[in-house]
Amino acid sequence: MFRSSVYRLTLLASVAFFLVALFIGGGLTVYNLSAIERNDEAELLDTYEWLREMIEEDGLQGLREEWQDEPWMTDPEEGLFLLAEEGFAFLVVGASGDALMGLPDLAGAPPGESWQTFVLEEHEDEEEIIEARLLREPIGDDLELIVARSRSWAYFDVQETLFVSIFFLIVISIPLALVIGYALSRRVHQRLDDLSGALAQIGHDSLEQRAAVSKRHDEFDALAENVNAMLDRLQALHRNIESVSVGVAHDLKTPLSRLSSRLQLMRQDINQPAALASHLEGAEQQLEGITRTFSSVLRLSEIESGDRRSAFQSLDLSALVADLIDSYQPVFADAGRQLDSAILPDQWLHGDADLLVQMITNLLENSIEHGKPSGRTWVHLQGHPQGLVLQVGDDGPGIPAAQQSRVFERFYRGDASRSAPGNGLGLAIVRSISELHAGDIVLLKGQKGAVFDCYFPASLAP
């Protein structure tokens, strides 16, 4: 239990709290006690003054007459009782040092202020100890007055309060701190255990599971949410790797098996040069397809690594697109298609010309491949409140709604047969190039053909 940091922290807090309480209580007590002492001292002086005035006015005889009926005037035992009960005693000493009147026990007091302890023997062997403050000063030339005042009750009350408080602090607050610390650490532990159990489970079994998030929105939920977000990302990466390796394997299977059959045919037709030549050509085509797939995968990873960003330059996207349209105009014409463009001049972008050309080329080739015969393809470059928008669209059959969300995935192909040309990486490369340029590419919904919009952030001309 002591290994729990929560428990240790709670104990530490309790100890700190205890020390602070002790410090405050002690301070207040010392302050109160000294106030009481000052009060006692003042009372002693008052009493002394009062007696002195009486002696000076009426003389000792006057006092004796005043208090002649009081028992403590004659009996020293009663005098001690008076000190115990009323907190007051006095003694008048003559010039020769003999006690003239009052409590003889006070005779030993030194001049000035002093303390003296008296023992009052009560009945049944009980003793009461009385601490008293004494003041001894001469009156005139031949008399000395000694006055004693015992400590007031308030003094003892305050002392007792302090001791009782300390007692309760020790007896109640320390066990309470232990209990609260234990309960808190249990609670925190429970949640941490839940979380770490869930993580262990995920580590062991599958990335499908998620850590539970409660409705408390506390730090544990924040942690669980972050862990879940990390798991989502991991799972996506995992799926991605899976789809890439499965895609590569599938994509290579067909050309490899065709290559293998071409080689077998070559063995069969080894004496027929014409047939051999055609098999060779077929084999080369298959190998070319395999190389193309690998190049695309490598290209994709090169783009996604972001390394190319270091070579970004300010470039005139309008000129780049116009040049590309010029190059592709005859290709479209030969394919019996129409290529239109509307390009807003002088639009600049911070980027990689080679990659942007590849991105637009892939879109154009897609539209040649999948557009309807003698259809129309267009490229628009326009301004946009946040920057630029490049649109490449065609009036072909478009992409079925069910497939629209997946067209940018690697190795995804509309027809699952893999017999059609291409490797399903074209649009994945398009999207990764767009993302490298902080662009956002979308396939517009509800269009007649396939229309792609790519939004780029604005960049000023250099």
Place this chain on the structure above:
Amino acid sequence: MNILLIEDDLDTAEFITRGLAEQGYAVQHEGDSPSGLLAAASGDFDVIVFDRLLPGMDGVDAVKLLRGSRLETPILMLTALDGIEDRVAGLEAGADDYMVKPFAFSELLARVRALARRKPMVQDELQLSAGDLLLNRATREVTRAGQPLDLLPREFQILELFLSHAGQVITRTMLLERVWGYTFDPKTSLVQTHVSRLRAKVDKPFAVELIRTVRGAGYMLSAEQDDV
């Protein structure tokens, strides 16, 4: 023609050596950087074909070393790395051309020939010609048999490349790299389309065909009919 091949993969080396020998070229093969550098420094070669990834030393560093010692022999670099940055690093180190494995032998042959016969003056010649075809670089005018030809800028660039390498095979990839500046391979017949348009303008109205398709390799412009 003397060719130095520095390549550690024996299969590739044999493939290249055999192909070049069939063309009548003398090939010296070295399997690692140190002996390759030694041969390059001591021998007299027309072209050096240098593999980028060699045991002992990175090909880029080796080429830098050669260029640093004022060796002017054209260098063609081969690599399995298909990154543009690698291409740039190779060319910046002083290589004259750069090819990614795997490649067709015809592509290698075309590039080796282009490098070997490259005469520095050709780059600066104001007027290029083949037979009755004339191209003026300054005025950007092209005439054939005295008749002006109306070429688009791309077609002019292609013809300029053909003329400066007259009698040599120019491959599709070379055209993509040098005319368009593309380092990726478009799926469509971009090059074929433009070349056939150029041929329609340059050759069709005339009796003698100057630009010809070299099967499985590329194109060649030649005034002599039996050059293919």
